[in-house]
Amino acid sequence: MPELPEVETVARMIRPSLVGRTITSCSVTWKRTLGGSEIAAFRRNVVGARVVSVERRAKYIVIALERARASCGALVCHLRMTGRMHVERADWDPGKFAKVRLDLDSGRAFHFIDVRKFGRVEFTREPHELLAELGPEPLGADFTDEWFSTALRARRRVLKSLLLDQAFLAGLGNIYVDESLHRARLHPLQLSDRMTREQAAVLRREIRAVLSEAIAREGSSFDAFYRTPEGNPGSFQDQFQVYGRTAEPCRSCATPIRRLVVGQRGTHVCPQCQPAPRRRRSSAQG
DNA sequence: AGCTACTCCTGGTAGC
């Protein structure tokens, strides 16, 4: 589903047609997409505002707005599972899953389309408050070996669950966690406080590599859902080592990929490349 | 502190 590389791709593609544009009108066909605000209030907040910037933070797209050259808030958007964004000519038909439409002074219109209705396009005056709980960006300068190693060992968490925790590290989802762990030859059930500094450094390197490669390929598309704002699929799914490859041979050692469930998430491992952590009694720890 | 279960949603698919 859309994770950091897909969200980054969407942000890059919609940015040129949004920045500098003024929102002239809007329509909303699913109120919950707005995340709690009334449609009338949303309309008052966005119509007449001008887009200053389009940035990605974790899996959020933040569309900053201004009025009379003064900041007036932002649209904080999340694609969740099936959200899509398009900026198209005014007569373009967004289809039956359209949720939010923002008409622009360019004559084009921004569309938020979402089959499963989990996605959000939320207006807030203080976007930083909404995003305050997020951990560091995996591709950012704050994500250092030193920080990662210390932070992993300061907690006693199942490794995969911790990497999915957006308050710990912001931007990874199910796919890229599975891929990163395989590349780092780490098992998803490994406990975070048992990680060596060397293992942490390898994992950090592989997380950054897999995300960078996926961004270069405009993300991953393997079902009907994720498409770039230009309507094209990404191509990183061709590079998957484990995700969605249950029972298929590992590309490194030919052992069949195994599927397990970790924290209610489908999880894919190579039992040979990613040996299971040694089980031990909790009372046996000194 | 960290875990599980549940919620929100619907298209796709397996089984009959």
Add this chain to the structure above:
DNA sequence: TGCTACCAGGAGTAGC
């Protein structure tokens, strides 16, 4: 063909 049942999952929340 058409039905039912179940699966996928990001994030928030409740409860242990």
